[in-house]
Amino acid sequence: MLAGGVGAARFLRGLITxxxxxxxxxxxxxxxxxRFFGLAVSPDLDTIVYTLAGLAPxxxxxxxxxxxxECLAALGRLYGGCGWFRLGDRDLATHIxxxxxxxxxxxxxxxxxxxxxxxxxTARVLPMSDQPVRTVLGTDRGRLSFQRxxxxxxxxxxxxxxxxxxxxxxxxxxxVLRAIREARAVIIAPSNPFLxxxxxxAVPGVRAALTARRGPVAAISPLVRGRAVxxxxxxxxxxFGHPVSSVGIARxxxxxxxxxxxxxxxxxxxxxxxxxxxxxxVTDTVFSTARRAARAAQTLLMALEIS
Amino acid sequence: MLAGGVGAARFLRGLITxxxxxxxxxxxxxxxxxRFFGLAVSPDLDTIVYTLAGLAPxxxxxxxxxxxxECLAALGRLYGGCGWFRLGDRDLATHIxxxxxxxxxxxxxxxxxxxxxxxxxTARVLPMSDQPVRTVLGTDRGRLSFQRxxxxxxxxxxxxxxxxxxxxxxxxxxxVLRAIREARAVIIAPSNPFLxxxxxxAVPGVRAALTARRGPVAAISPLVRGRAVxxxxxxxxxxFGHPVSSVGIARxxxxxxxxxxxxxxxxxxxxxxxxxxxxxxVTDTVFSTARRAARAAQTLLMALEIS
Numbered sequence: 001m002l003a004g005g006v007g008a009a010r011f012l013r014g015l016i017t018x019x020x021x022x023x024x025x026x027x028x029x030x031x032x033x034x035r036f037f038g039l040a041v042s043p044d045l046d047t048i049v050y051t052l053a054g055l056a057p058x059x060x061x062x063x064x065x066x067x068x069x070e071c072l073a074a075l076g077r078l079y080g081g082c083g084w085f086r087l088g089d090r091d092l093a094t095h096i097x098x099x100x101x102x103x104x105x106x107x108x109x110x111x112x113x114x115x116x117x118x119x120x121x122t123a124r125v126l127p128m129s130d131q132p133v134r135t136v137l138g139t140d141r142g143r144l145s146f147q148r149x150x151x152x153x154x155x156x157x158x159x160x161x162x163x164x165x166x167x168x169x170x171x172x173x174x175x176v177l178r179a180i181r182e183a184r185a186v187i188i189a190p191s192n193p194f195l196x197x198x199x200x201x202a203v204p205g206v207r208a209a210l211t212a213r214r215g216p217v218a219a220i221s222p223l224v225r226g227r228a229v230x231x232x233x234x235x236x237x238x239x240f241g242h243p244v245s246s247v248g249i250a251r252x253x254x255x256x257x258x259x260x261x262x263x264x265x266x267x268x269x270x271x272x273x274x275x276x277x278x279x280x281x282v283t284d285t286v287f288s289t290a291r292r293a294a295r296a297a298q299t300l301l302m303a304l305e306i307s
Numbered sequence: 308m309l310a311g312g313v314g315a316a317r318f319l320r321g322l323i324t325x326x327x328x329x330x331x332x333x334x335x336x337x338x339x340x341x342r343f344f345g346l347a348v349s350p351d352l353d354t355i356v357y358t359l360a361g362l363a364p365x366x367x368x369x370x371x372x373x374x375x376x377e378c379l380a381a382l383g384r385l386y387g388g389c390g391w392f393r394l395g396d397r398d399l400a401t402h403i404x405x406x407x408x409x410x411x412x413x414x415x416x417x418x419x420x421x422x423x424x425x426x427x428x429t430a431r432v433l434p435m436s437d438q439p440v441r442t443v444l445g446t447d448r449g450r451l452s453f454q455r456x457x458x459x460x461x462x463x464x465x466x467x468x469x470x471x472x473x474x475x476x477x478x479x480x481x482x483v484l485r486a487i488r489e490a491r492a493v494i495i496a497p498s499n500p501f502l503x504x505x506x507x508x509a510v511p512g513v514r515a516a517l518t519a520r521r522g523p524v525a526a527i528s529p530l531v532r533g534r535a536v537x538x539x540x541x542x543x544x545x546x547f548g549h550p551v552s553s554v555g556i557a558r559x560x561x562x563x564x565x566x567x568x569x570x571x572x573x574x575x576x577x578x579x580x581x582x583x584x585x586x587x588x589v590t591d592t593v594f595s596t597a598r599r600a601a602r603a604a605q606t607l608l609m610a611l612e613i614s
Contacts (some may be wrong), residue, residue, distance in 0.1 A: 038407030071378055074400030078425045089396045093381030096403075100345030118385045 001026045001187045004196020005044040006061030007222050007231070008189030015187075016123070018301055021052060024123040025179040030108065030133040031164055031199030032146040036085050037075055039095040040102055043147070045112055045127060046094055053119040063091045084152040106280070111174040126179070128200045131170040136163045137217075138183035146195060155232035159239055162194055167202035180209040185304040188219035190261075190285065192228070194236045204299040209255040211248065216304055219253050220261040220296070221246045224285060237298055245269055250278045261285060261300050279303075291301025308333045308494045311503020312351040313368030314529050314538070315496030316358040320560035323430070327607055328359060331430040332486040336433075336498070336562075338442040338451040338471055338506030341470065343392050344382055346402040347409055350454070351503065352419055352434060360426040370398045382486025391459040416480040433486070437509045438477040442506055443470045453502060466546055469501055474509035486517040492611040495526035497568075497592065499535070500559035501543045519565040523611055525559055526569040527603070528553045531592060533594055552576055557585045568592060568607050586610075 001008070001015075003026050010279065015024070026048055033042045043062060050056040050064055053199040057065040067088025087095065094115060107130040116125050135146040138161035149157060191197050201207050211218055217307060226244045230232055234244045242248035246262040246269040253260075259279040262269055263286065270280035281303045287293035308315070308322075310333050322331070333355055350498075351367060355599045357363040357371055364372040374395025394402065401422060408418040414437040423432045442453040445468035448460065456464060487493060498504050508514050517524055533551045535541055541551045547557035553569040553576040566586040569576055570593065577587035588610045594600035 005609065037403050038410055039403065068375070068377055068396070070375055070396035071400045071403070074397040075403060078400055078404040078422065080425075089375070089377035092399070093378045094383055096344050096382060096399075097385040103345055115385065117361075118387075233596070238549040 001189055002191075002197055003027065003044065003048055003189040003190030004029045005047040007191040007196070008026070008044075009047050009056060009061065010287040011190050011220055012048065012051050012103075013056075013225070013290040014287060014295070015297040016032065016052065017294045020122075022122040025138045025175070025183065026052075026123055026125050027128055027173075027176050027200060028125060029128060029177065029196045029199050030303050031133045032150075032195075033132065033134070034085075034097075034145060034147045036087065037079065038099070039087075039092070040099045041085075041087070041095050041110075041129070042098065042108070045089070045115075045125065048125055049112075049116055049119055052116075052121040052123050052125070054224070055119070062086065063088045067091055077236070103153075107173075107285040109175070124179075125174050126135070126173070126175050128176060128206070128243060129170040129203050129273075130173050131162050131166060133166040133170050133199055133203065134164050134197060138163070150195075151240060159232075159236060162198070162240075164202040167199065168204065170203050172205050173204050177205055177209045178201075180206065181213055183213075184215055186210065186213065186215070186217045187259075187300065187304075188217065188253060190220040190222040190287075192222060192231055192233050192236070193249060194240065195231070197252075213256075216258040217253070217256050218259045218261065218281070218300060218304060219249065219257055220285060220300070221249045221263070221266070222248060223266070224263040225265050246280070247272045248275065250276055251305055259303060261296060270300065278288050308496055309498075309504055309507050310334065310351065310355055310496040311336045311498030312339070312354040314498040314503070315351075316354050316363060316368060316500075317594040318497050318527055318600050318604065319355065319358050320597040321594060321602070322604040324597065324601045325604040326613070327429075329429040332490065333359075333375075333430055333432050334480075334483050334486065334507060335432060336435060336503045336506050338440045338474075339457075339502075340441070341392075341441065341452060341454045343394065344386070345406070346394075346399070347406045348392075348394070348402050349415070349419075349434070352422075352432065353398070355432055355530075356419075356423050356426055356428055359423075359428040359430050359432070362426070365497065369393065370395045374398055374480045392454060393492065394566050408565070414480075416482070431482070431486075433482050434480050435482050435483060435513070436477040436510050438473060440471050440473040440477050440506055440510065442502060443472050444468070457502075457538070466539075466543060469505070469543075471506045471509040473566055474506065475511065475584055477510050479510050483510075484512055484516045487513065490519055490520075491613060493517065493520065493522070493524045494607070494611075495524070495560060495564075497527040497529040499529060499538050499540050499543070500556060501540075501547065502538070503614070504559075514563070515539075520563075523565040524563050525561070525566045525568065525588070525607060525611060526556065526564055527607070528570070528573070528592060530556060530573070531570040532594045533573050553587070554583065557583055564611060568603060 138156035141157040446464035
């Protein structure tokens, strides 16, 4: 699976009830990684690991369920505010550990494997790259990092340009290309194609590996009736000249996409998708509960002839 | 005041009720500083700042009152144990801030001033030096850092040698020598002369400044009837050839000590002290409450002709 954060996690909650998590390799966007208070934070990696560990909260797409914010409040007093990025007390341990290990010279992929193991996660979670890649958005309010755009500015600024800084010099993390080549199926999570999956595809070698593989590549559309289930996707599709629909999503993943999971309410898109050479799998894609996600996952796994 | 951690803090609780904290400069031992989980921890500086802020717990000599240990528990899971050094959730914010600022190139004295300000502390708290100095104990269980000796090993190993690594190359932090020269009185806190005050005296220039100043230098004995109020002092005095008594303490601070505050139960030591050229101030030196510490502080300030 290629995954971002929240959207991917919602689908994953269902997928892991339908298949052995140990059979999964999840290649995660790291272009939203950032430093807060000097600590190395990898929001998407953590969301995926916490979700796989069953410790992600139900109501929100980040952090650990039931976490408190004592340390963050104290940091706010020391830094004079600056609390726009929320880090819970137990969540902070992950960032302290990651920062410590990276400073000691460990690769992000090694550290991620260690964190996964500590959380009892059996799926293999890989960062897309051990080299830093950063999504930089050119907006009407200036150049913004992804976290600042999404969290501090509430995704309100108008995006004009999108750049994955460092991507050209990055290498896929160990295991990424092999997993793409050898997996029975590649699933692209219902994440934002520009902000979450785009950075993974921008790592040299990833797009070629997807195009070269013989087994199927499936994506789950993060749109329902032209609206993103989470985040600022519709405006980005429009900005970058794609239809704001499942068809637009499929075009983001041309030429390697074989099938797209779309919502029942978008079933009329199926014909257009098929014309583009992409098979449409129609189901319910609003993964408000793990059970709904599980149903969609089962439908997809059947289409992929895996279950 | 020259200060270590716990012992100094107990006396300080009383001193600040007897004199304006803004008139105090506290020069603090940093030879117990250490890294835990990659974070820069300065136990004595924090104990002093938290005490001055009125946020130190009553029952123990470290951390913040009412602090929780959610993050530490999570760190323990990531590091596979290693919880012998206790760091609370709000306390951790101080270490995260310090680590971040030091990594950005700020001096420890600058960071300490920032932390003091954030905690509303009006006294000037100075690290003894901006350069790292580390107490290393040669023991029957090998070479140990101070924290490992005291906290992990419960001060049980037999100490053979004591070294303040880095002291010869260290410089007094900005303001340290001037404060020693210009203060109306220098007070040496009831801290361990070897483990807490020794490192401060080992910073080049400090001992000379104390010897050269004209105003009084007073110390409070950390011993009552040959027993340390806190910590492993008696064995260290014996090991380094001093009497295990107020007289031994006074000899640690020769030749610059003018007066020593001793407990009523040690009043028989007064004559020997006077023979050594040191005036004895007899009072109650078990600072189990802030009120007891205040009484001793008032007695000392009167002897120093400050109040």
